[in-house]
Amino acid sequence: MKIIISEIPKEGLDVKLKEKVESENISSTVIAQLRIEKLEIEVIVSGDLAAEVKLECSRCLKDFNSKLMIPVNVVYHPVEELKGEDNYEVRHEELDMDFYSGEELNLSNLLKEQLMLNMPMKPLCADLCKGICPVCGKDLNIDKCTCTITKTDPRFEGLKKLLK
Ligand SMILES: [Zn+2]
Ligand SMILES: [Zn+2]
Known part of the structure; x- marks a missing residue:
């Protein structure tokens, strides 16, 4: 799903979406509830993702399904802002930062990135495995x-x- 940045209303946009995310080692349906706000040239996306993913237990190597809940807080800056600036300052240190280019914000990419960032490194099928x-x-x-x-x-x- 893509958002046209110029069409984001002043009061913000609430988006609910369900999308399939596929990459090398992930295949999952992600349900997202996001709030999208525009602050001058920055776009702030916040909310939650819920995804069911198939993981391989790092101890017994069995596949199992796990539900991930991922909080999202990303500030998008226009990629043009980077150009010609030697010392780029991050003002929202508590938030993730990303860049958009052009007129659109690609929410599908956001889902994929967030899911990949939050995949557990050493998944366990059970705490006591x-x-x-x-x-x-x-x-x-x-x-x-x-x-x-x-x-x-x-x-x-x-x-x-x-x-x-
Ligand atoms: Zn196990
Ligand atoms: Zn043995």
């Missing part, structure tokens, strides 16, 4: 393997059985 045994490769969430037994003191084996 036990992962994969580094010795035999068994998924320890499903089954225990014999490799772990070698680490425990054999004298406690009898006791462990009693506790079960």
Whole structure:
């Protein structure tokens, strides 16, 4: 979805959109609720994105679906503003900054960028995911393997059985 910047009314624009975002490792439908305001030559986009993404658990390598909620706060400056200015000052340090060129603001790009920035680095299918045994490769969430037994003191084996 694209917004014509000159058509943004003084009181701002509320936009609800649902778009599919596809890139190398993301395929997701993003639902966005955004407020778009124009402040002289700057365009401020704020709101929230909700996206369901498919992730691979960094411990057990299983695919799982996860819901991401991403707050958005981006100030767009015209790219022309950069030209001819040696020391460009960022006035809105608390906000993300981006640039638009020409008359349009591409919200599809915004969704994609925000989603890529907020993809978890080390996703876990569950906080307590036990992962994969580094010795035999068994998924320890499903089954225990014999490799772990070698680490425990054999004298406690009898006791462990009693506790079960
Ligand atoms: Zn896992
Ligand atoms: Zn094992």
